[in-house]
Amino acid sequence: MSETRITDRISEAELGEKTEKIAEASHFLNDIREAVGLRVVGQERMVERLLIGLLTGGHVLLEGVPGLAKTLAVRTLADAIHTSFRRIQFTPDLLPADLIGTLIWDEVNREFVPKKGPIFANLVLADEINRAPAKVQSALLEAMQEHQVTIGEMSHKVPEPFLVLATQNPIEHEGTYPLPEAQVDRFMLKIRVDYPDRTEEREILRATVTDALAPLKAVATPEQILAARSLLPDIYLDERVEDYILDLVRSTRQASELDTELAQWLEYGASPRATIYLARTARAHAFLSGRAYVVPEDVTELAPDVLRHRLVLTFQAEAEEISPDQVLERLLAVVPVP
Numbered sequence: 077m078s079e080t081r082i083t084d085r086i087s088e089a090e091l092g093e094k095t096e097k098i099a100e101a102s103h104f105l106n107d108i109r110e111a112v113g114l115r116v117v118g119q120e121r122m123v124e125r126l127l128i129g130l131l132t133g134g135h136v137l138l139e140g141v142p143g144l145a146k147t148l149a150v151r152t153l154a155d156a157i158h159t160s161f162r163r164i165q166f167t168p169d170l171l172p173a174d175l176i177g178t179l180i181w182d183e184v185n186r187e188f189v190p191k192k193g194p195i196f197a198n199l200v201l202a203d204e205i206n207r208a209p210a211k212v213q214s215a216l217l218e219a220m221q222e223h224q225v226t227i228g229e230m231s232h233k234v235p236e237p238f239l240v241l242a243t244q245n246p247i248e249h250e251g252t253y254p255l256p257e258a259q260v261d262r263f264m265l266k267i268r269v270d271y272p273d274r275t276e277e278r279e280i281l282r283a284t285v286t287d288a289l290a291p292l293k294a295v296a297t298p299e300q301i302l303a304a305r306s307l308l309p310d311i312y313l314d315e316r317v318e319d320y321i322l323d324l325v326r327s328t329r330q331a332s333e334l335d336t337e338l339a340q341w342l343e344y345g346a347s348p349r350a351t352i353y354l355a356r357t358a359r360a361h362a363f364l365s366g367r368a369y370v371v372p373e374d375v376t377e378l379a380p381d382v383l384r385h386r387l388v389l390t391f392q393a394e395a396e397e398i399s400p401d402q403v404l405e406r407l408l409a410v411v412p413v414p
Contacts, residue, residue, distance in 0.1 A: 086312050086369070091312070091368055091369065094310055094311070094312070094368035095366070095367070095368045097307060097310070097368075098307060098311075098363055098366060098367070098368055099366060101300075101303055101304045101307055102304060102363060102364070102366065104295065104296040104300045104304075105127055105131075105296075105304070105364060107156075107295035107296060108127065108153070108156045108157070108295060108296055109123060109127070110295075111152070111155075111156040111292055111293075111295050112149065112152045112153060112156060114152075114290045114292060115148060115152045115290050115292065116145050116148060116149050116152060117145075117272065117276050117279045117280045117283060118272045118273070118276035118279075118280075119144075119145055119149060119269070119272070121267075122138070122146075122149060122267055122269055123149060123153075124364065125265055125267045125381060126149065126150070126153055126241065127360075127364060128265065128357050128360040128361060128364070128378070129239060129241070129264060129265060130153075130237070130239060130301060131301070131304055131305055131308065131360040131363060131364075132264060132305070132308065132353075132356045132357060132359075132360050133237060133238070133239065133305060134239075134263075134264025134265060134353060134356065134357070135220050135239060135240040135241070135242070135262060135263045135264055135265075136239075136240075136241050136242070136263060136264065136265045136266075136267060137205075137242050137243075137244065137260070137263040137265070137266045137267070137385065138150075138241065138242065138243045138244075138267050138269055139243070139244050139245075139246050139266060139267065139268055139269065140243075140245075140246070140268065140269030140270070141245060141246070142245060144269045144270075144271065144272075145269075146243045146269055147163075147201065147203060147243060150199070150201045150241045150243075151163070151201070152292065153199070153241075154199045154201075155292045155294065156292060156294060156295050156296060157198075157199070157294055157295075157296045157297070157298070157301070158294045158296070158297045158298065159198040159199060159237075159297075159298050160197040160198045160199070160235065161197055161198065161199045161200075161201070162194035162195075162196075162197040162199075162200055162201070163194075163200075163201040163203060164194050164195075164200065164201065164202055164203065165203050165204065166202060166203060166204050166205050166206075166207045166208035166212065167204075167207055167208065168207060168208070168209060168253075170208045170209070170212050171211075171212065172211050172212055172214075172215035173193065174193065174212075175193050175194065175195050175212055175215050175216060176192075176193045176195050176215050176219070176225045176226075176227060177190055177191050177192040177193035177195075177196070177225070177227050178190075178191055178193075178227065179191070179227060179228045188228065190227045190228065190230065190232065192225075192227070192232065193225075195215075195216070195219050195225055195234065196225070196232070196234055196235065197234075197235065198235050198236075198237055198238060198239065198298060199239050199241065200238075200239070200240050200241070201241050201242075201243070202216065202240055202241070202242035202243070203242075203243050204243060204244060204245060205242040205243065205244050205255065206244045206245075206252045206253055206254060206255055207252055207253070208253060209253055210253060210256070213253070213255060213256070213259050214259075216240070216259075217258070217259055217262060219234055219238075219240070220240050220262045220263075221262055223236070223238055236298070236302070237298055237301050237302060237305070242263070257388075260385045260386075261347070261349060261385075261386060263385065264353045264356070264357065264382065265353075265357065265378075265381040265382060266381060266384050266385035267381055268384075268401070304363070307363070308356065308359045308360060308363060309359075310368070311359040311362050311363060311367075311368055311369060311370060312368060312369040312370065313355060313358070313359065313369075313370045314369070314370070316414040317358070317370050317371070317372055317375065317414065318355070319414065320372055320375055320411075320413065320414050321351060321354050321355055321358070321375055322351065323411050323412070324354070324375070324379055324383075324407065324408075324411050325345070325346050325348075325350050325351045325354065325383070326345075327345075327407060327410075327411055328342060328345030328346045328350075328383065328386075328387060328407065329342075329344075329345030329346070330345075331345070331407075334410055334411070335406065335410045337406070338403065338406055338407060338410065340390060340392055340393070341389055341390055341392065341393035341398050341403050341406075342387060342388075342389065342390065342393075342403065343388045343389060343390045344387070344388035345386075345387065346383055346386040346387065347386065349386075350382055350383055350386050353382050354375060354378060354379060354382045354383075357378040357381070357382055358370045358374040358375045358378055359374075361374040361377060361378055362374050372413050372414055376408060376413070379404065379407075379408060380401060380404045380405075380408075383400075383404055384400040384401060384404060385400070387400045387403060387404075389403065
């Protein structure tokens with residue numbers, strides 16, 4: 077669909093006004109990109125998805141083998157923002173209290189008072205999240221979904237903006253606890269982090285003579301993030317693009333109406349939460365591109381990251397070693413683009 081057709085239901089004056097607001101509110105995002113680039117070579121797609129999570133307030137799950145700069149990228153993103161950051165190394169012996177905090181006895185006032193845990197930060201890195209037992213994962217779930225934590229009988233709000241960025245290793249299963257479907261569904265995006273190409277790896281080789289990180293100063297504030305986030309609902313989403321989002325998500329549940337082979341691979345499709353997240357991330361992608369309107373390419377670009385962890389494949393698909401990404405590739409090929 078051409079941009080002219082996409083924007084024919086909104087006036088040029090209104091579109092121009094929105095574009096100016098976006099340009100003014102989004103300049104700090106380029107500063108963050110440049111700051112992250114001082115330490116992280118390549119991985120532009122991963123960095124873009126992290127920025128989308130930051131813009132939308134949606135939690136992000138990074139999956140990739142060790143050594144692909146997942147933790148470094150998150151750490152650098154935190155350093156580029158005037159905000160609080162905590163890294164939690166998930167291990168099998170981690171307790172919920174180690175994450176959310178606990179009640180301690182105050183000798184002076186003769187009462188129990190809450191001692192808040194590391195979850196009370198703007199950016200929380202949950203490193204190797206699938207190594208923690210179910211109780212810890214459940215404690216994290218409340219904070220992710222409700223933006224609050226219960227210690228004793230009292231609920232405490234986490235600071236805003238609040239974002240959980242989690243990592244997991246897909247190839248090592250010993251001593252791990254697979255994330256339940258309810259937990260995985262709370263992540264807006266699941267990003268597959270790939271190996272760098274040869275040119276990028278040569279840059280990495282030359283840039284890492286020592287373990288010392290490049291000096292970095294904060295270039296953005298939480299207020300800028302929240303201000304940019306408030307503009308996302310103003311980004312124009314045409315009804316035809318809405319239909320495309322609905323068609324993609326609903327096709328994961330009604331694949332037999334679209335493609336017989338696809339239907340044999342899908343046991344359960346994505347919930348309406350996927351529809352909401354796909355629209356939000358498409359708006360954020362348009363925002364990063366400096367546009368005040370969403371095009372179908374925004375949806376197509378983000379669909380794999382929003383949907384891959386929300387599909388339950390059939391036994392036949394697993395027997396044929398069909399991955400969720402292969403299912404989504406087929407889905408994007410057969411669902412008509414407006």
